[in-house]
Every structure is written in structure tokens, then in C-alpha cells.
Amino acid sequence: MTNDAPCNARPGTVDLRQVEAFIHQEARLADEHDYAGWEELWADDATYWVPAARMDEPGSSMSIIADNRHRIATRIKQLQSGRRHAQNPPSRLCRVVSNIKILGNTEFGDVRAQANFVLVEARERGSHTWAGRMIYHLRPEPDSRPAHFAMSYKSVDLVDRAWAQPSIAFLI
Amino acid sequence: MTPAGPAVDYAGLIEPLRVHGSLYTDPIIFAEELEKIWYRTWVYVGHVSEVPDPGDFVRKNIGPQDLIFTRSSGGEINILLNRCSHRGNKVCVQNDGNTNTFRCPYHGWNFRNDGELLGYPHPDGYGGRGALDDADLGLARAPRIGTHEGFVFASMSEDGPTLAEHLGDSASELTRLTRLSPDGEIEVTAGFVRHSARANWKFIVENETDGYHPQFVHGAIFNITGSSIGDLYGEKSPAVTRSLGQGHSENDLRPAFVEQGEPLAWFGTSEDRLPDYSSAMRVRHGDHMAERIMIEGAPHVMVFPNLFIAEISIFVIQPITHDQTIQHVTAVQLKGAPDISHRMLQQCIGSVGPAGLLLADDAEMYERNQAGVEMLQPEWIDTRRGIARERIDDDGHPIGSANDETGIRGFWQHYRELMTRS
Numbered sequence: 001m002t003n004d005a006p007c008n009a010r011p012g013t014v015d016l017r018q019v020e021a022f023i024h025q026e027a028r029l030a031d032e033h034d035y036a037g038w039e040e041l042w043a044d045d046a047t048y049w050v051p052a053a054r055m056d057e058p059g060s061s062m063s064i065i066a067d068n069r070h071r072i073a074t075r076i077k078q079l080q081s082g083r084r085h086a087q088n089p090p091s092r093l094c095r096v097v098s099n100i101k102i103l104g105n106t107e108f109g110d111v112r113a114q115a116n117f118v119l120v121e122a123r124e125r126g127s128h129t130w131a132g133r134m135i136y137h138l139r140p141e142p143d144s145r146p147a148h149f150a151m152s153y154k155s156v157d158l159v160d161r162a163w164a165q166p167s168i169a170f171l172i
Numbered sequence: 173m174t175p176a177g178p179a180v181d182y183a184g185l186i187e188p189l190r191v192h193g194s195l196y197t198d199p200i201i202f203a204e205e206l207e208k209i210w211y212r213t214w215v216y217v218g219h220v221s222e223v224p225d226p227g228d229f230v231r232k233n234i235g236p237q238d239l240i241f242t243r244s245s246g247g248e249i250n251i252l253l254n255r256c257s258h259r260g261n262k263v264c265v266q267n268d269g270n271t272n273t274f275r276c277p278y279h280g281w282n283f284r285n286d287g288e289l290l291g292y293p294h295p296d297g298y299g300g301r302g303a304l305d306d307a308d309l310g311l312a313r314a315p316r317i318g319t320h321e322g323f324v325f326a327s328m329s330e331d332g333p334t335l336a337e338h339l340g341d342s343a344s345e346l347t348r349l350t351r352l353s354p355d356g357e358i359e360v361t362a363g364f365v366r367h368s369a370r371a372n373w374k375f376i377v378e379n380e381t382d383g384y385h386p387q388f389v390h391g392a393i394f395n396i397t398g399s400s401i402g403d404l405y406g407e408k409s410p411a412v413t414r415s416l417g418q419g420h421s422e423n424d425l426r427p428a429f430v431e432q433g434e435p436l437a438w439f440g441t442s443e444d445r446l447p448d449y450s451s452a453m454r455v456r457h458g459d460h461m462a463e464r465i466m467i468e469g470a471p472h473v474m475v476f477p478n479l480f481i482a483e484i485s486i487f488v489i490q491p492i493t494h495d496q497t498i499q500h501v502t503a504v505q506l507k508g509a510p511d512i513s514h515r516m517l518q519q520c521i522g523s524v525g526p527a528g529l530l531l532a533d534d535a536e537m538y539e540r541n542q543a544g545v546e547m548l549q550p551e552w553i554d555t556r557r558g559i560a561r562e563r564i565d566d567d568g569h570p571i572g573s574a575n576d577e578t579g580i581r582g583f584w585q586h587y588r589e590l591m592t593r594s
Contacts, residue, residue: 050527053267054363059518061363062502065527066518074396074522078529083392086532125370125539162267164366164498167532 014140018148019113020100022138025147026154027117030171031093038171039076043139043150048072050156050172064161064168079171086169093170095119095130103135110137110152121170128166132158180204186588188581189556193545196372202494209477209590210235211328214338216479216488217241217251217314219360220322221507222268229285230268233490234328239314240264241324244286245272251314251326252287263311274311287311321346322357323479341567342420345471349481352470354452355508360486362503362517365525369499371538373477373491374583376499379534380474380482381421381579383413384557389537393529399440404428404574411574413558414565419476419586421579424571426468435462438469438483441515449512470504474579476586484516485524495542501525555580 022041029038042048049058050065059066067075078084095117103112112135119130137153156172158165180201185192195201215234222230223243231254232239238254240263256263261278273290275282280293287310295301314326318335320343325335336343350358369376379385383405387394394402404411410427429438435450436442443450443466453462470483480487481504488500503520505513523530545553558576565571572578 052363052365052525059521062365062517062525063521064365064525066521071522074393075529077396078393081392081396084533085389086536125543164368165526166368166370167535168526169532169536172527 014102014111016100016102019102019111019136019138022147022149022151023097023100023113023115023134023136026136026151027095027097031095033079033087033090033093033170035076035079035171039072041147041149041151042069042072043152044069045152046072047153047155049154050158050168051161053162055157055161058155064158064165065156065172079169084169086167089123091170092122093119097134106137106153108139108152110139111149112137119172125166130158130168130172132156132161180591182588182591186584189559190552190554191584193551193553196374196542196545197494199494202372202491204591205491206235208593209587210491211237212332213329213477213590214316214318214325214327214333214335215477216323216475217326218324219358220249220319220324221357221359221361223249225270227270227272227285228268229264229271231264231266234314234326235491237328238262239326240274240285240311242285244284248286249317249319249324250286251317251324252283252285253312253314255312256281257289257309257311258292283311287313321350338418339475340418340420341416341569342418342422342473342475345416345422345473345481346475348468348471349504351457351465353506353508354449354456355506356456357507359505359507360502361505362520364500364502365521367499367501367524367526367528367531367535368492369497369535369538370495371497371535371542372494373489373497374587375538375541376489376497377474377477377480378580378583379538380480380487381413381423381472382577383411383423383573383575384577385534385537387575389533390530393533407573407575409574412571413574413576413578415570415578415582415585416473417569417582417586419583420474421582422471422473423574423579425472425574428574429467429469433467435466436469437467439512439515446512446515449506449509452508474583476583485520487524497538499524499531501531555584 026041046069047058048067051063054061097115097117099116101114103114106112115134121128135155138149139152141150142148185195217232218241226243226245229240229242232241240252240254242250244250254262254264256276258281259278261276263274263276272285273282282291284290289309298304315330316327318325350356386405387402404425410431411425414422414424471481472483474480478489484504486502490498501524503517555577558572558578562570562572562578570578
């Protein structure tokens with residue numbers, strides 16, 4: 001397996017396999033509702049964005065999620081309270097992540113990567129298939145992070161974001 | 173539209189203190205609601221600020237009806253049905269944009285953005301150019317359109333009460349919202365999230381001014397964020413629930429905010445954090461009135477049957493089937509006040525929609541309600557909360573405590589009136 005994707009900065013320092021390992025771990029923590037483990041992946045300055053019909057900049061128009069680090073923490077505390085009714089009981093989740101590619105670097109030196117996902121959510125109301133493209137900004141922190149990176153940005157561009165969705169109270 | 177069969181006895185299904193579960197589950201009743209409510213009474217469609225310039229259009233809905241909300245070259249608002257007069261195809265498949273004409277992709281019939289038929293290819297087949305001029309083949313239009321404070325409503329019926337008669341005392345609540353803007357206008361410019369729920373639309377409407385649920389459904393998030401919203405709906409709150417007539421209702425939180433007496437406390441902030449907004453309000457209204465407006469805050473009002481203003485959020489409720497409903501939600505934007513509007517947007521995004529810290533849990537309750545009323549017993553939904561302490565205010569409206577079902581009873585009274593009309 002070769003990495004033919006360009007990596008603009010720090011050539012040689014970013015290993016596609018490490019990026020893949022991070023994204024796979026992030027997906028697994030979300031699937032398993034390991035809220036604390038998932039929250040630990042985030043950098044202190046973070047943007048978690050799931051755009052709705054209009055996709056311009058995070059927080060500049062109505063979005064499904066446009067969390068800063070503070071609101072990510074609030075979201076996690078709500079899930080951990082046991083009284084996030086839309087996730088009580090939690091959905092059964094299984095996502096397949098693929099097409100992982102390093103796009104380059106942000107102006108802050110974070111690795112930009114993209115990946116596609118298909119996610120089946122099962123709960124009492126029935127099953128739902130989610131799919132979309134994710135963009136990650138990953139800050140190399142090999143010394144302090146077991147996962148090699150801190151996640152400073154994650155966006156999820158759902159294929160059906162122009163239309164109505166049922167609730168998405170799990171970590172997408 | 174309604175299937176032939178024995179007429180539904182609405183008077184028997186809607187009692188003063190309880191309503192029958194079949195009102196939420198029966199597809200025949202849903203079909204009759206479309207005819208007698210959604211295609212007859214005034215329904216909110218869109219806001220003038222969504223189509224600011226001539227040629228602007230945006231797709232909208234009344235129930236399952238697909239509408240094109242346009243501003244034509246003369247500046248008038250039009251509400252057109254998205255159905256070609258030739259073979260029924262869709263003439264517009266974009267969600268929004270700017271155009272003077274809509275051309276049907278099927279056979280090329282071309283319509284102006286006020287609905288007039290402009291042309292059809294190969295006119296010789298119709299007897300030549302202009303031969304269809306008197307055939308009434310424009311796009312269908314909503315027969316009546318009315319506007320209040322920029323909110324545009326339509327009635328699919330040629331006749332009936334005026335918009336002013338329909339809005340009644342809910343109109344002043346919409347006006348109260350616009351007064352929060354230093355320019356006296358709100359704008360719907362932030363885009364929408366669309367949230368579907370497998371539930372009957374009436375569960376959603378009833379929930380909007382149900383002050384009994386927040387402390388339970390949203391108790392965890394109120395605790396985590398230190399929000400005092402739960403207290404506003406507590407047993408000791410001076411706030412009231414009011415039935416405004418015509419099926420409209422509100423949670424009037426002003427008594428609680430006046431008791432606090434702090435400008436912008438309703439929005440969880442203070443004047444020093446929004447200096448531009450506060451000074452613009454004081455310039456426009458003068459100190460005394462500006463303070464009063466900023467103390468009293470935004471309305472929490474459900475305008476029958478589909479427009480809900482939840483302080484900083486605007487919900488448009490679209491019934492799809494008897495057990496499927498879409499909520500289209502956007503943030504209130506106050507014209508001339510970018511600082512508070514930005515905060516309203518951020519708070520609204522966090523609260524509403526499929527992943528909203530509040531609304532995902534509300535939707536869970538709607539869906540469990542819907543599943544529940546499919547159960548055979550006990551058949552009825554209880555709506556008696558607060559009846560013993562209900563009173564009539566100076567305007568003749570029933571009011572109850574902050575967490576009473578006064579608004580729900582008012583909804584059903586109006587619903588029953590509409591559904592028992594011929």
C-alpha cells in the first residue's frame with residue numbers, strides 16, 4: 001500500500017498509517033459511546049461542525065452541530081448524565097470509514113485529512129443509514145497523545161444534509 | 173380528498189379535559205385535517221427577508237404542498253404551487269435562487285415568477301401563439317396572502333376570516349418580537365435545519381407551550397449549563413400560560429423577567445456584554461422603553477397551526493403524514509443588531525435541530541408519544557392540568573400557571589371548531 005496523496009508540509013513526518021489509526025480510533029470511540037475517550041481526542045481549541053443545508057463557515061448559518069470546545073464538553077456531559085433521552089438507551093452504531101486521504105496542512109500546521117463513512121444506527125424506532133464525508137484537522141502531538149494527534153477540527157458533510165433528518169444525538 | 177365513510181365525530185373525540193388517541197393515529201383524520209385546517213385556515217409560509225430582491229425565490233410548504241415563494245419584478249410576494257399546468261411536473265427543483273422565469277423541464281412551458289404562463293414550445297399545436305392566453309394556464313397561486321411584521325401567511329381558501337381575525341391577539345406577540353430589533357424588524361437570513369420526527373404534528377404543537385415538560389425532559393442540560401429556564405416553568409414561577417384564542421397560545425414569561433428586572437436577563441446576558449445592541453435600543457426607544465423591552469424579552473408563542481416563536485428560534489411545523497412531521501428551524505436575527513444576532517444564532521444552533529441539546533430530546537418524546545397512542549388503552553389523552561386554577565385575564569383569555577395545560581386546551585377548542593365545520 002502506498003501513499004500517493006500529497007503532504008505539503010513536514011514531508012516525512014506525517015505517516016498516513018498514523019492518520020488512519022487516529023480516524024479509526026475516533027470512529028470506534030464514537031460507535032462504542034466511550035464519551036470520555038472521545039472527548040480526550042480534542043485539542044483545547046476545537047471546532048466540531050455538521051453543516052445543514054447551507055455550508056459556508058462553521059457557525060455562520062444554521063448547522064446541525066457547530067460546537068466549540070466548551071460546547072463539546074457540554075454535549076459530552078449531557079450524554080454522560082444518563083438523561084440525554086434521545087440516547088437513552090443509546091443507539092447501536094457501526095460505522096465503516098474509508099477513502100482516507102491526507103489533503104495537506106492547515107495554516108497552523110495541523111494535518112488536513114478527509115475520509116468517507118457509512119454508519120448504520122439501530123434503535124427501537126428502527127434503523128437509519130448515515131453517510132458523508134469528514135474533514136479532520138489533526139495536530140501532531142506524538143509525545144503527549146497516545147493517538148499521536150489532537151483533533152482541532154472535525155466536519156461531517158452528510159449526503160442528505162439538504163433535507164430533514166431524524167435526531168442525531170449520538171456522536172457522529 | 174377525504175375517503176368516503178362514516179363521518180368522524182370530532183365533538184365526541186374532543187372533550188373539555190381529554191382528547192381521543194385516534195386523533196393522532198388515524199390517516200382519515202389526517203386527510204380531513206389537511207382539507208379543513210391546512211388548506212383552509214391561514215398558515216405561515218415564509219418571511220419577506222428570505223426574498224429581499226426581485227427575482228428571489230425559495231421553496232416552501234403547506235403540509236405536503238410544494239410551494240415557490242417568490243418576489244416578482246414589481247416587488248410583490250407570490251406563493252405559487254410547484255406544479256406545471258400542462259402535465260403536473262415540477263417547474264422548480266432548486267431550493268432557492270433568483271430567476272424571473274420558471275421553465276418546466278418536461279416540455280419547456282415557461283412561467284413568470286408571478287405564475288403567468290409566458291410561452292410554450294411549438295405553439296402551432298395549440299392553434300398558434302397566444303391561443304392559450306385565456307385558458308387560465310398559469311401556475312396556481314395561494315388564493316390569499318397576508319403579511320404581519322414581515323411574516324407571510326397564506327390561505328388556500330378563497331374566503332374565510334381575514335389574517336388579522338385569524339392572528340387575533342397572537343399578532344401583538346409577533347410585534348413584540350420585532351420591537352427587540354433597533355430597526356424594528358427581524359430577519360430570517362440564517363438558513364434552516366430540518367428535523368423530522370415520526371410523530372403527529374399535534375404532539376409538536378401541543379408541546380410548544382407545555383411548561384410542564386422542560387424540567388423533566390431538559391433537566392439535565394439545565395443543570396449542566398446552569399440555566400434558570402427550569403425555574404421559569406417551576407411551581408413558584410410568576411410566569412403564566414395563556415390561551416390567546418384561535419388556537420394560539422403562549423408561555424408569557426414577562427412576569428418572571430420583570431421580577432428579575434435586569435435588561436437582557438431573558439437572554440442570559442446583560443447590557444455590558446452587548447454594548448452596541450443596548451445603545452442602539454436606547455437610541456431608538458429612549459432609556460425607559462428600551463429597558464422595558466430588554467427586560468420583558470422575546471415571546472414564547474405558538475401561532476396556530478404551524479409557527480412557533482421560541483424566544484430566539486423560529487419553528488415552522490410541516491405535517492407530512494399522520495405520523496411524520498418536519499420542523500424547519502432558524503434563528504431570529506434582529507435587524508441592525510449584529511452582535512446579539514450572532515449570539516442568538518450560536519445559541520439556537522446549540523439548542524435546536526436533530527443534534528440540538530434541547531430539541532433532540534423533545535423529538536424523542538414526540539416519537540414515544542406517537543408509539544404510545546398506538547396502544548389500545550387507555551384510549552384518551554388527559555388535558556386537565558391546571559383547570560382548577562385557571563382564570564380569565566383582563567383581555568378575556570384563559571390563563572394558568574407556567575406549567576399548566578391551558579394552551580393545549582385552547583388548541584383543541586379551536587381544532588374542534590375547525591374540524592366540525594362543513
